[in-house]
Amino acid sequence: MTAPSQSQTLAIENLCIEFPGRGGPRRVVDQVSLTIRRGEIVAVIGESGSGKTLTALAVLGLLPRTAKLTNGRIHLDGCPLLDLRRDDRRRLLGNRLAYIPQDALRALNPTMLIADQVGEPYVVHRQTSWGKARQLAVDLLGAVHLKEPERRGSEYPHQFSGGMQQRAMIAMGLALEPSLLIADEPTTALDVTVQAQVIDLLREIREEHGTSIMFITHDLGLVADFCDRVYVMYAGRVVEEGHVEDVFDQPRHPYTRTLLSASLSVTAAREERWAGETR
Amino acid sequence: MWRGHGGLLLGAMLVTIVIAAAVGAPWLAPYSPYELDVTVMLQTPSWQHWLGTDEVGRDVLSRVIYAAQISVQVALVAVSVGLIGGTLIGIVAAYFGGMVDLVLMRLMELLFSFPAILLAIILMASLGTSILNAMIAIGIIFIPGFARLARATTMDVLRQQFVEAARAIGMSDSRILFREILPNIIAPSLVEAAAAFAYAILLESALSFLGLGAQPPEPSWGNMINTGRGFMAQAPWLGIVPGAALFMCVLGFNLLGDGLRDLLDPHLREDT
Numbered sequence: 424m425t426a427p428s429q430s431q432t433l434a435i436e437n438l439c440i441e442f443p444g445r446g447g448p449r450r451v452v453d454q455v456s457l458t459i460r461r462g463e464i465v466a467v468i469g470e471s472g473s474g475k476t477l478t479a480l481a482v483l484g485l486l487p488r489t490a491k492l493t494n495g496r497i498h499l500d501g502c503p504l505l506d507l508r509r510d511d512r513r514r515l516l517g518n519r520l521a522y523i524p525q526d527a528l529r530a531l532n533p534t535m536l537i538a539d540q541v542g543e544p545y546v547v548h549r550q551t552s553w554g555k556a557r558q559l560a561v562d563l564l565g566a567v568h569l570k571e572p573e574r575r576g577s578e579y580p581h582q583f584s585g586g587m588q589q590r591a592m593i594a595m596g597l598a599l600e601p602s603l604l605i606a607d608e609p610t611t612a613l614d615v616t617v618q619a620q621v622i623d624l625l626r627e628i629r630e631e632h633g634t635s636i637m638f639i640t641h642d643l644g645l646v647a648d649f650c651d652r653v654y655v656m657y658a659g660r661v662v663e664e665g666h667v668e669d670v671f672d673q674p675r676h677p678y679t680r681t682l683l684s685a686s687l688s689v690t691a692a693r694e695e696r697w698a699g700e701t702r
Numbered sequence: 703m704w705r706g707h708g709g710l711l712l713g714a715m716l717v718t719i720v721i722a723a724a725v726g727a728p729w730l731a732p733y734s735p736y737e738l739d740v741t742v743m744l745q746t747p748s749w750q751h752w753l754g755t756d757e758v759g760r761d762v763l764s765r766v767i768y769a770a771q772i773s774v775q776v777a778l779v780a781v782s783v784g785l786i787g788g789t790l791i792g793i794v795a796a797y798f799g800g801m802v803d804l805v806l807m808r809l810m811e812l813l814f815s816f817p818a819i820l821l822a823i824i825l826m827a828s829l830g831t832s833i834l835n836a837m838i839a840i841g842i843i844f845i846p847g848f849a850r851l852a853r854a855t856t857m858d859v860l861r862q863q864f865v866e867a868a869r870a871i872g873m874s875d876s877r878i879l880f881r882e883i884l885p886n887i888i889a890p891s892l893v894e895a896a897a898a899f900a901y902a903i904l905l906e907s908a909l910s911f912l913g914l915g916a917q918p919p920e921p922s923w924g925n926m927i928n929t930g931r932g933f934m935a936q937a938p939w940l941g942i943v944p945g946a947a948l949f950m951c952v953l954g955f956n957l958l959g960d961g962l963r964d965l966l967d968p969h970l971r972e973d974t
Contacts, residue, residue: 517871530867534885544871
């Protein structure tokens with residue numbers, strides 16, 4: 424196996440994950456290799472159950488208890504994650520590696536104030552006092568364009584709209600300026616206009632901090648609009664990878680073609696309908 | 703606002719009386735609960751002694767008031783031991799799962815398999831008879847109930863994404879347990895604690911009745927009822943007065959616990 428190059432933020436090699444099943448272990452992630460360079464936004468697409476979220480959880484070290492990582496190597500900034508002790512690995516989380524989950528409301532603790540939650544990475548990793556962490560959190564909330572961050576910080580998650588909750592989650596992920604941000608369908612639960620704002624925010628983060636982003640989604644429109652490279656996963660394997668334009672213009676794998684034609688047929692149907700209505 | 707909450711109101715009233723008696727005992731009691739006066743033994747209720755006197759001439763009203771103090775103290779400590787111990791065991795079992803869960807919960811089931819009073823007697827026999835040990839023994843009896851409740855609610859919270867999000871920012875297990883999980887599971891345990899209070903008072907009285915709790919001359923409703931048992935024919939008030947106090951206290955805490963549960967449970971609230 425080759426050593427990861429210095430410009431790579433994340434390098435996954437031959438990752439295999441299995442779940443115990445009745446007829447022996449069932450392999451749900453099969454020989455997945457993936458790299459993300461510094462400042463790059465890489466999409467991982469595929470249908471539900473194709474193994475994209477499990478791959479992300481393996482990077483985070485948060486696989487479900489029953490899942491077993493049977494093979495593979497994961498390097499973050501050249502550091503072999505799987506060789507680290509549990510505590511050392513935990514120290515990387517929220518520090519050099521941040522995670523933005525799909526459903527922001529469910530990912531925020533309902534009993535804690537927003538500013539306390541967003542500032543928590545400072546307390547966990549930098550031993551900052553709660554008062555100082557709260558102030559830093561308010562600054563972060565401002566940085567993700569939340570209006571009146573001071574007042575909003577002293578509210579509870581249920582008082583926030585979906586887009587604001589997702590901004591708060593992103594602010595929390597950004598707290599310690601991680602080198603890799605894993606965003607697991609961060610816009611699925613949001614309506615289209617808010618979706619666009621969140622995407623703009625992620626783009627801005629990449630420009631300003633050079634953060635690499637692993638963007639898990641099944642929204643091909645977003646991939647075309649926002650990502651540099653794309654990995655297509657099907658049944659636990661990477662079936663195709665490349666620059667977004669290349670893959671979208673000339674898909675090689677039948678699954679990618681099906682995926683693209685499904686979304687194209689939607690576009691076509693919509694255009695047809697428009698044409699029909701204006702006639 | 704209070705319609706349909708008659709039970710809660712009555713419960714709150716009875717509990718207030720008991721707690722007022724417990725806290726204000728030194729000022730409310732007309733005599734010392736320990737003062738013997740053989741010249742007035744076994745007197746019927748009179749203006750000097752509203753609820754009569756016992757077999758050694760102590761004022762029954764004063765002793766019943768001081769006994770409230772002991773009962774409330776025992777219940778408070780016992781329920782706290784059960785609540786803290788049980789909740790800790792429950793969330794640790796649910797959070798770590800696997801062998802930790804298996805061992806802890808089998809241990810809890812072992813405790814559960816004994817009838818409460820029998821377990822209390824076993825514990826008192828091994829710890830020795832004193833009011834402090836009664837508190838600990840009753841507390842241990844409560845641990846499995848609180849542990850089961852905390853385990854179930856923790857399981858529910860663990861399925862929520864915010865626990866995963868907390869792990870994803872690198873929080874340690876202890877921080878996740880105390881900052882993320884505990885505040886989200888504590889409400890049902892607190893309601894359960896109000897209900898457990900009544901049972902703790904009943905258990906303390908039972909232990910004292912058997913001579914295992916408060917030791918004479920310390921007044922306790924349990925040992926007063928036991929004494930009264932021997933004088934049922936000559937001085938029935940000796941048994942009836944502490945019995946009525948115990949009844950009132952347990953009824954009060956039960957009504958309060960039920961009322962609180964109804965008030966805090968939105969499903970039940972709609973029905974009323």
